[in-house]
Amino acid sequence: MNRRLVAVLVAVLAVFTAVPMASAQSTATLSDIRTGQHNGFSRVVLDLSGSPSEHRVSEVTSVAHCASGEPITVAGGQVDEILSVTLIGAAAHDENGNLTYTGSRNFATPGLSHVRGVALTCDFEATLGIAVGYGNTSSWHRVFTLTNPSRLVIDVGL
Template identity: 55%
Template sequence: MKKSLTAALLAVLAVFAFVPAASASGHAELTDIQTSSHDGFERIVLLMDGLPSGSVSDEVTEVWDCAVDRRIPVAGQEVLRTTLFGAATYDENFRRTYTGPRNFVPQGLSNVKGVAISCDFEATLGIAVGYANPDSTHTVTTLTNPDRVVIDIYS
């Protein structure tokens, strides 16, 4: 019994000794938000240091701050809410890695009317994108080199 417990503990330690950490902070860090217009779609790029461990997106009528009971106004007819798991706007020492606006109207876009950070709590980062055309569709993808999350809103 004691021998098998020791062997099991050694096996677990061996696994953890060779598994690299995802990043120094344990989560991806947002560093910038960029927007651009393309033929047939508009793009929101979340530049990151690392990638989130996962994400989920849904269309909502209202956006609420995930940490406090407060509505976040986002311009547009429809709102795409994307939640990134294992991501934040700060590093392991709670220094801001993203210092830009937390709720803004992107310039030069016709469909996308607003972008807001809707959650930044316990390594969960929420981004809300408001848009004018209720028939718009969207895609959310991650890309590397550099690390980024790309949200495309198709008109």
């Protein structure tokens, strides 16, 4: 009888340790989007509570909301190219659905020479999407993470 009980307990433990459980601590949350102009490039910074699992970057000509599929026009006037950045394991809300980022979800960036606008394109199932619109298709970009504090940095320049 004791062997059966031990076998059942071992099997139950194996299931709970083999299946990763999502938790609030495993999802980084967005608290702010900051922008700044530097010599030769414009910068967009996403302030996060932790590091996302990964991020993906692609150059596109249009974006849509990830849940509804509705097109999003990035603010800022004529946008010829969009840098679409997707953070896996990140959100703009906490585990209770409360917004952690309360700023604008689509705004122009008139003080920047290379970036025209920024739009939040996704905040769904631990996936956070950001679109950075710019006017020159010859622009270069770099996207990287920094820690202490955690943030994702998007640079666009010529």
